Each structure stands twice: as structure tokens, then as C-alpha cells.
Amino acid sequence: MFFPPPTSNPKMAAVSGSLMWFRKGLRLHDNPALEYAAKGSNYVYPVFVIDPHYMEPDPTASSPGSSRAGLNRIRFLLESLVDLDLSLKKRGSRLLVLKGEPSEVLIRCLKEWDVKKLCFEYDTDPYYQVLDSKVKHYAAAAEIEVFSPVSHTLFNPVDIIQKNGGRPPLSYQSFLELAGIPPWASSPLPTTPSLLPPVGNVGSCEIIGVPTVKELGFRDIEQEEMTPFRGGESEALNRLREAINDKEWVANFEKPKGDPSAFLKPATTVLSPYLKFGCLSSRYFYECLQDVYKNFRKHTHPPVSLVGQLLWRDFFYTVASGTPNFDHMKGNRIAKQIPWNDDDQLLAAWREARTGYPWIDAIMVQLHKWGWIHHLARHCVACFLTRGDLFVHWEKGRDVFERLLIDSDWAINNGNWLWLSCSSFFYQYHRIYSPTSFGKKYDPEGNYVRHFLPILKDIPKEYIYEPWKAPLSIQTKAKCIIGRDYPQPIVSHDSASKECKRKLAEAYALNQKLNGQVRDEDLKNLRRKFEQEEDQLSNRRKQKQKLE
DNA sequence: TCAAAGTTGCAGAG
DNA sequence: CTCTGCAACTTTGA
Numbered sequence: 001m002f003f004p005p006p007t008s009n010p011k012m013a014a015v016s017g018s019l020m021w022f023r024k025g026l027r028l029h030d031n032p033a034l035e036y037a038a039k040g041s042n043y044v045y046p047v048f049v050i051d052p053h054y055m056e057p058d059p060t061a062s063s064p065g066s067s068r069a070g071l072n073r074i075r076f077l078l079e080s081l082v083d084l085d086l087s088l089k090k091r092g093s094r095l096l097v098l099k100g101e102p103s104e105v106l107i108r109c110l111k112e113w114d115v116k117k118l119c120f121e122y123d124t125d126p127y128y129q130v131l132d133s134k135v136k137h138y139a140a141a142a143e144i145e146v147f148s149p150v151s152h153t154l155f156n157p158v159d160i161i162q163k164n165g166g167r168p169p170l171s172y173q174s175f176l177e178l179a180g181i182p183p184w185a186s187s188p189l190p191t192t193p194s195l196l197p198p199v200g201n202v203g204s205c206e207i208i209g210v211p212t213v214k215e216l217g218f219r220d221i222e223q224e225e226m227t228p229f230r231g232g233e234s235e236a237l238n239r240l241r242e243a244i245n246d247k248e249w250v251a252n253f254e255k256p257k258g259d260p261s262a263f264l265k266p267a268t269t270v271l272s273p274y275l276k277f278g279c280l281s282s283r284y285f286y287e288c289l290q291d292v293y294k295n296f297r298k299h300t301h302p303p304v305s306l307v308g309q310l311l312w313r314d315f316f317y318t319v320a321s322g323t324p325n326f327d328h329m330k331g332n333r334i335a336k337q338i339p340w341n342d343d344d345q346l347l348a349a350w351r352e353a354r355t356g357y358p359w360i361d362a363i364m365v366q367l368h369k370w371g372w373i374h375h376l377a378r379h380c381v382a383c384f385l386t387r388g389d390l391f392v393h394w395e396k397g398r399d400v401f402e403r404l405l406i407d408s409d410w411a412i413n414n415g416n417w418l419w420l421s422c423s424s425f426f427y428q429y430h431r432i433y434s435p436t437s438f439g440k441k442y443d444p445e446g447n448y449v450r451h452f453l454p455i456l457k458d459i460p461k462e463y464i465y466e467p468w469k470a471p472l473s474i475q476t477k478a479k480c481i482i483g484r485d486y487p488q489p490i491v492s493h494d495s496a497s498k499e500c501k502r503k504l505a506e507a508y509a510l511n512q513k514l515n516g517q518v519r520d521e522d523l524k525n526l527r528r529k530f531e532q533e534e535d536q537l538s539n540r541r542k543q544k545q546k547l548e
Numbered sequence: 549t550c551a552a553a554g555t556t557g558c559a560g561a562g
Numbered sequence: 563c564t565c566t567g568c569a570a571c572t573t574t575g576a
Contacts, residue, residue, distance in 0.1 A: 171573070172555075256556030303555040312555080376556065383557095427571040431557040438557080508571075 015042050017113060017200045021106060021120035021135075022048045022095070023128065024152055025278035026080045027233040028087050029192045032149040037119040038193060043200035045113060046088055046095050048081055049102040050211065053127070057217040062351060063368060063404070064221055070404045071218055072371035073273075076231035080277050081210040083232025093196040096207050103134040110135075110144060112203045119147045121278065124157055124321040125410045154182045154282055154314045157321040168322035170334060170425065172303055175315045182286070189283055227371045227406055229273060236274035240285060243269040250292045251299035253306045260374035261443035263366065263451060269306070270372060272407035275313065282310050313412060320411035327414045329395065330520075334424045337518035338507040339527035340386070340393035347396050349490050350385050353453075356482075356489035358465055359439035360384050362452040369452070371406035380433045382420035387504055388432045389496040394421035422504060429504040432497050436465040455486050503530055 018037035025031060026048075037044050055074060058067040065071040085095035098105045110118065118139050123132065132148070139146045150156040160178050161168050169175040214220060229235075244250055258267035274280040289307050293299045302308030325331040329338070348354075353361035353368070363377045373381075378401070384390065385397045398417040402408045418424040439448065446464030450457040456467060458478035463470035468482045468489060475481050482488055510526060511518055 171553095173553085174574085254555090258556090308555075379556075422571080425572095426554080427573090428554085428557085428569095429571065430569060431571090433556095434558065437559085504571090 015114065016117075017041060017043045017045065017115045018117040018119060018197075019045045019047060019106075019109060019113065019115045021118065022046060022084065023102075023120065023123060024276070025121040026084050027236070027279055027281060028084075028091075029233070029237070030151065030189045030281035030284045031121075032151050032190050033119040033121050033147060035190045035193065036147045036149070037117060038196055041117070041197050044093060044197045045109065045115065045199055045202070046093055046196075047106070047109060048084075048095055048097050049105045050097060050099045050216070051102050052100070055216060061403075062348075064218060065403065068403060070368075070371060071213065071221055072227040072404070073406045073408065074216070074218065075213055076227065076229065076273060076371070076406045077277060078210060078213065078216075079231030079235075080233070080279050083234050083279075085210055087233065088196065091193060091196040092198055094199055095210065096199065096202065096205075097210055098205065098207060103131045106135050107138045109205055110138065110142060112205050113200060115144060117145045117147060121152055122148045122150045123152065124317055126327075127410075151281065151283070152278055153317050154286055154310060155179050155318070157314075157318040159183075160318050161322045168319045169315075170319065172312070172315055175318060176302060176311065179311070179314065182283070184283060185287075185290075189281070189287065225369055227369070229270060229370070229372060229406060231273070231277065231279065233274075233279045236271065236280035239269065239271060239274065240280060240288065243271065244288050244292055247292050247295065250289065250306060251296040254300050254304040255309060255375065256304060258374060258376065259442045260363075260376035260380070261439060261448035262374070263448060266372075267374060272409075273372065276407045276409045282313065286310055313409075316411045316415035320415060327395075327398070327410070329393070329423065332424075333516070335418060336423045336508065336511050337523055338421075338423060338504065339523045339530060341391050341527070341530075343390070343392060346390045346490065347385070347392050349487075350381070350390060350392070350397070351400050354487050354490075355384070355435075356468065356487040357384070357435040357493075358446070358449040358453055358456055358467060358486075360435050362439075362449045365452040367401075367404050371404055376438075378416065379420055380435065380438055382417060383433045384435055386417075386421035387429050387500050389435065389491050389493060389500065391500050391503060394418065394423060427508075429508075430501055432500070435493055440465050453486070455480055 018041040020034050020037040025033065028034065054066060054069050056066050058065070061067055063070055065074060081095060081097065088094050098109070118135070120132070123129070136146050157168070160175070163178045164174075169178055255268075260267070271280055271285065275282055275285070286307060299305065300308075302311050319334070320326045323332065323334055329335045350360070351364065353364040355361055360381055363373055363381050366377070367373050382394070382397055385392050386394045394417040398414060401417070402410075402413050405413070415425070419426045422429040443449075445461050449464055456464060456478075459467050459470060459480060460474060460478070463474065467475070467480065467486060470478070470482070472481075480486055506526060510522060514522060
């Protein structure tokens with residue numbers, strides 16, 4: 001019997017190419033798809049497709065960017081691509097950027113190039129599920145091998161759902177029990193390649209360099225309007241190193257104790273945008289944290305610890321991937337059916353930082369300028385928009401966050417809006433964040449508000465969270481007249497929050513009575529009832545005014 | 549059936 | 563900074 005060594009086999013020596021499709025996972029470290037693409041290939045095509053779905057400028061949008069992404073996130077992505085291209089070039093490769101509908105572009109490339117393997121990171125987002133099935137379908141017909149590993153999350157959501165008998169766990173604790181220790185933790189993660197096969201002949205495919213925001217048709221924004229966070233794997237690894245350098249801080253990290261008003265040095269790692277785009281591997285981050293914990297007799301634990309934060313991410317990925325219509329109230333079996341109002345004026349005031357509550361408005365300004373706000377700040381504004389004060393539909397707020405956050409993540413963003421609106425996971429709707437006292441307890445001087453709302457910078461600290469209570473003499477001295485230079489509060493928190501609680505109690509009762517079978521009509525009836533009650537209330541107020 | 553638990557509420561007291 | 567009282571939701575598990 002004679003088996004020639006593989007290299008002397010003429011068939012094996014034949015030219016073989018791979019296509020590495022980057023979407024998220026914009027990194028070289030811990031990248032199993034890239035590792036597999038490079039293995040045994042004479043050449044590799046590293047591709048990124050600029051997708052008009054996310055990147056087409058929309059001049060009608062409420063702030064610069066596309067209809068689905070604010071300019072901050074688009075810029076963050078482009079910076080990540082530049083960094084990736086640079087890292088590839090250092091290893092004898094380069095990034096091939098193409099434009100168009102991704103599945104069409106990919107299929108064109110597969111037709112044009114001699115490719116035996118197609119490699120890309122598995123993605124649970126519905127948008128990518130649809131894209132990927134189109135591409136996989138073509139690849140199967142063309143007899144191209146597809147390799148699509150799970151490397152964006154610590155766990156494969158499918159495994160956890162299967163362990164739980166086909167349904168995703170709905171509480172964090174049950175998720176932890178099902179998840180256990182990640183399956184990859186016992187063996188080393190893929191190493192960062194030191195050299196990559198060269199790029200093959202690109203034929204007639206139209207390859208561009210990584211575009212600038214201007215080249216994509218966006219108008220450039222002022223430096224001071226921009227996020228202070230730069231995209232890319234290099235930046236992610238620097239930031240990670242910086243965070244885990246302070247070992248005491250890592251070991252004692254407790255998420256709810258963080259200060260949402262800290263902006264010179266944020267109270268968290270701000271690694272979320274890097275995890276979102278996969279500039280940082282969540283598995284590598286997890287390993288680094290375990291390394292730190294090893295040297296401490298005592299350290300914090302999930303849900304509040306840093307590892308706990310990574311597990312929250314996986315929790316939401318798991319629930320989201322196993323819940324049809326996760327991003328909608330209707331048709332979503334885990335979402336309470338609540339007759340939210342559809343008030344675009346209230347929504348716009350919230351979005352454009354015109355609520356008249358400085359704490360809320362400052363957070364919304366930071367969201368616009370930085371594309372990042374502290375987790376508790378997200379809680380405050382989300383609660384205010386939905387169950388706390390304005391009773392606006394959580395889907396509306398979700399859309400604003402999804403567009404403006406540089407770390408916006410489909411599963412996590414929707415999960416948190418379900419949470420904060422008391423539609424799922426969390427139901428204690430009488431626990432409402434105060435739009436005045438919550439910020440005050442972290443930042444009694446109001447430095448955060450003064451920084452993001454400079455119009456209020458000379459209001460004394462006694463009134464900085466409630467400027468409408470300041471006597472006119474003080475408003476004049478501070479060169480900020482409430483009602484002229486800064487709005488009056490759009491609602492009175494005291495009465496608005498009481499109303500919200502009452503409405504939620506009724507909506508919950510309806511959900512319970514109909515046992516999850518709330519129809520459109522039932523919701524409509526309840527909404528009409530709320531509207532009638534509001535009319536009566538305002539009529540009574542008018543009569544009272546008349547009498548006075 | 550009932551108690552216990554749930555990542556992070558508020559106001560007020562000490 | 564920690565504690566209570568407030569008012570009071572659902573899910574889970576015995």
C-alpha cells in the first residue's frame with residue numbers, strides 16, 4: 001500500500017482559493033472562519049460588502065447618517081475596516097471592499113473567482129439569516145464548501161435552546177444553569193495568523209478601497225459632535241489591555257454601582273462597540289477576565305461582574321434567536337401586549353433632547369454626540385419614554401437607539417427595551433427612575449448636565465435638575481430663561497408616572513385575563529378608554545381654570 | 549397554594 | 563453608605 005504525502009498529490013497541489021466574507025468579526029484574533037479559509041489555500045479573498053441597507057445616506061433622517069445608522073456608527077465601522085485592511089496588508093493580504101446588496105455581490109464574486117471554500121462567521125440576526133441562506137443556497141448548488149462557525153458569542157444559542165427543550169430560557173439564572181462553562185474553554189482559541197495567503201485574481205469585480213464618510217455621500221460633521229471612540233481591532237485590544245491592567249477594578253466590578261454621569265472616564269470598559277462589530281472577540285475577553293480572577297481569592301460574580309456582562313450578551317442573543325418577532329410587540333409570545341400611545345410629538349421631544357428634564361436631555365445629547373451612553377443612562381431615558389412618563393411605544397425608542405448607538409446590537413437592544421418597558425423579563429412597573437433625583441444622587445453638582453447642555457451651565461446646582469423651579473432672577477442671571485432658552489418640562493413627572501402605573505396595571509390585568517391571547521381589538525378598546533379618561537381629565541382641568 | 553427571588557426605584561432616617 | 567417602608571409585578575419551585 002502506498003499513500004503519497006498530501007503535498008506530492010497532484011490534485012492537492014492544484015490551485016485552491018477561499019473567500020473570507022467579513023461582516024461582523026472584524027478581527028484577526030480568534031477568528032475561526034479566517035483560520036479555516038487560510039488553511040491549505042493558495043489564495044484567500046477577504047471581502048467586505050458595503051451594504052446600502054445600512055450605509056445609504058438618508059437626508060430626511062433626523063440626524064446625519066443613513067436611515068438605519070447614525071454617522072458615528074458608520075464612521076466607527078469604516079475605521080474598523082481601515083484597521084482590518086492594515087492588519088491584512090501586514091500579513092501579505094488586503095481587504096477587498098465591494099458595494100451593493102451583499103448576497104448579490106457575494107454570488108457574483110463566487111461566480112467570477114475560482115473559490116472552493118466560502119467562510120464567514122455565523123450570525124443570528126434575522127437580517128443576516130436571510131442573506132446567508134441565499135448565499136449558502138448558491139454555494140451548495142455550485143459545490144462550494146461553506147464554513148460558518150459560531151464565534152461572535154460565548155455559546156451557540158441553538159445548543160442552549162435545545163438543552164432547554166426547544167425554548168429559550170427567559171431568566172438570567174436559568175440561562176446560567178443551562179449555559180455552564182463555555183465548550184471552547186478547555187482548548188486554546190484560534191491563534192492570530194502571522195502570514196496569510198495572497199489575494200487571488202479579482203477579475204472584473206469592482207474593488208474599491210475602504211471609503212471615507214465623504215466618499216459614501218455623507219456630510220462631514222464637526223469634530224466636537226463626534227464620538228471619542230475610534231473603531232478597529234487594534235483600538236479594541238488597546239482598550240481591553242487598559243481595562244484589565246487595573247486588576248482590582250476588574251475583580252471588584254459591579255455593574256449597578258457604576259456612575260452613569262461619569263464621562264471624562266466612563267464607569268465601564270466601553271468595549272461594547274468593539275464586541276458589536278467583533279473587533280474584539282467575546283471569547284478572548286472572557287479568557288482575559290478569567291485570568292484576572294484566578295489571582296483573586298474574592299471577586300464579583302454574574303450578574304453584576306464583568307464576565308456577567310458577557311453572559312448578559314449571550315442571554316439576549318439566545319432569547320432573541322429563539323423568539324419569533326422578538327423585535328415587535330405583536331406576535332411576540334414573550335411580550336406583554338400594552339396599548340402604548342403613538343405620540344410623535346412626545347417622541348420627537350425625547351429624541352431631540354427637548355423634554356425639559358435636564359438629566360434626560362443631557363443623556364440624549366450624549367447619545368447623539370458620542371453614540372454611547374452608560375447602561376443606567378439608557379435605563380433612565382428608556383423608562384422615561386415608555387412606562388415611566390411618556391407611555392410611547394418601546395419600538396419607537398428602540399429604533400432611535402438602534403440608529404444612534406455605535407454599539408447597537410439587534411438582540412441586546414431589543415431585549416433591553418422589552419426589559420425597560422416592562423414588556424418582558426422585568427415586571428415591577430412601579431419602580432420608576434426619577435428624571436430629577438436619579439442623576440442628582442451621582443452628580444449633585446450637575447457637571448454632566450452642564451457639559452452636555454451648556455445652555456444650563458450657569459444654573460446653580462440647587463436648580464440644575466429642575467431649572468423651572470428657579471426664580472426668574474436666577475434664570476436671568478444664568479442667561480437661561482425656562483420656556484425660552486430651555487423648555488418647560490413636557491409632563492409633570494409626578495402625575496405622568498402615576499398615570500403610567502395605572503395604565504400598566506390595567507394592561508397587565510388584560511393580559512392576564514386573556515392569558516396571552518390579547519387581540520388588536522382588545523388593545524384598541526383599552527387605548528380608547530385611556531384616551532377618554534385623558535379627555536375627561538383635561539376637561540375637568542379646564543373647568544377648574546374657568547372657575548378660578 | 550404559597551413563598552422566594554428577581555443585574556441596578558424612591559424617599560427618608562440614621 | 564446602609565437601612566427601612568413603600569407598593570407590589572411575575573416566574574419558579576417546592
